[in-house]
Amino acid sequence: MLHAVILAGGRGERFWPWSRAERPKQLLAITSPRTMLEETVRRVDPLIPRERVRVVTGQALAEPIRKTLAELEPAQVVVEPRGKNTAPAIGLAAALIAAEDVDASMVLLPSDHYVPDGVAFRDAVAYADAVARESGALVTFGIVPERAETGYGYIESGGEVGRKGEIRHNEVLRFVEKPDPETARRYFEGRGFLWNSGIFVWRVSDILGALATHVPAMAEPLEALTRAAGGPGERDAIETLFEAAPSISIDYAVMEKAERVFVVRAPLSWDDVGAWSALNRVFEGDGDGNVLRGDVLGVDASDNIVLADDGVVGLIGVSGLVVVRTGDAVLVCARERAQDVKELVQALKAREDGERYL
């Protein structure tokens, strides 16, 4: 059976001040009236029914997430003892699923991405699942680049292995880090490079085997957790796993090293909604290119992204800005600097009384 594991431990600070410590990006209704996390759960439905969905997150977000996803059993929201990047979280979820169904497969989903076409997405996931089951490979999702993006990692794909309609899968030549603008342009103009979406499909036995091979410190704790899952020793086994595991991403720990890796490519529109500036891609602006939410009045204002959760925001003679007013905070940011919202959050963290804005 195909399960879904949604990683929802991120802090999503780049959407400050809308995002706050207890309301990070995945709990914001950015791309629709539903939170990004709810959208993620709905996106795989009905391919994967609710009872086969697990969400992995940290202690602080467990309750807010259980409230948001009230249709899940509390145990389906799995709590990491601490954040240690993606590899330990994936091992944790895979072991819990393997304890239930040793033959299961799973799709790993970030909780805060935007994929408008759910039908096409489920078709691609079902295809990837079939590939993973038949081949025993680890399958990653590649997105055909829509622009020379420097904010994403890339996958260089090799020869085609199979296809079904417009969905196909290829060998993976290599994973590459976020490129500089020059390299990004080369990747975009070339044909073999795909965006690394952070979405994966594999049999749980295959990812557990790969983790045991490539992150030896996790091998024994993962086996112990698979045995203890569902019983009184589960919590301790999870603790032991997170004590032993290094803080490492699944890309770096496993995907870049594993023997059999395929990349599935489907005609999908996808966005990681990584910063305020992404709203220009997700939403069509008004006649002046403004993306506005809330009560906003503009005089000669163009190409701005504005969010007002309360009160009114007035703009005069400005363009290319992100303006956000939520609660007790206002952000005014050049759109091309939207990545640097993190810097502002850091500055607030460094302040003695900054907590109350975070």
Place this chain on the structure above:
Amino acid sequence: MLHAVILAGGRGERFWPWSRAERPKQLLAITSPRTMLEETVRRVDPLIPRERVRVVTGQALAEPIRKTLAELEPAQVVVEPRGKNTAPAIGLAAALIAAEDVDASMVLLPSDHYVPDGVAFRDAVAYADAVARESGALVTFGIVPERAETGYGYIESGGEVGRKGEIRHNEVLRFVEKPDPETARRYFEGRGFLWNSGIFVWRVSDILGALATHVPAMAEPLEALTRAAGGPGERDAIETLFEAAPSISIDYAVMEKAERVFVVRAPLSWDDVGAWSALNRVFEGDGDGNVLRGDVLGVDASDNIVLADDGVVGLIGVSGLVVVRTGDAVLVCARERAQDVKELVQALKAREDGERYL
């Protein structure tokens, strides 16, 4: 005796959203911890003690002003039945003063200007008072231009008539309207042009005579008011005056037409604080040229004017902006468009629910 008359009926909309209908610019503490109006009263003290100060304003502002200037008797805040520009308001105040002291003189002061050097200012007012008393002329204050300003009217001065130290008075050749940039540069580079400050000194009998001559509709009502002042018929006489009077400025009604007009010029720094952008002149910025008030955090932010009355404002990669957060409203305005805050206020007025932001 020299009296002070402060015109405080203005709406000061260009400081929206800080300024609101019941808290216009003169009731804001813009240039100091005191309101502009309080600063105006203090500026003439001790040359003119509190008991010889009158404030003229509209019905809506009478109570807020009486609260702000609690040291004045309620009757010293004189209420216009309706706003009809400066000439009727000046006639009203002059008649009330004349009823008390036919030989009085008065200085007319806008309630919302910035004059940092109170001593120099009082010296200039005392000089102007002496000139007005000796000559029977209407005396206006001219300010030596500090830049090629297009936002002020100008006075072209003629030959020097007298002087005392650095203070002098000249003939007036003409009053000129706000110039275009080219003309403003010519005025600035020339020598005979002074900014029209809107500050005047005259004997009350002279201004009443000039109003009777140049605005005949006001002649009889002004005489009637002078007779009725202080008695039971005062309120009716004021009503009659404002019914009869045209809506007209003192410049246009009298100053441009009167026979004997002098301009006093003193080495004074002066600013009408006409819009948010004036704060760059009134205050020295921080190392990056930012004028900040309240809790403001900047990352690569320069030459901005920011006011936060509550909460925090974060700036990233922006320059030359006015950002104001007060109460339920946020303004983000290009600094050079600060005059157009009025447009935004108009747009709010045109909205059904706009009132609550005004």
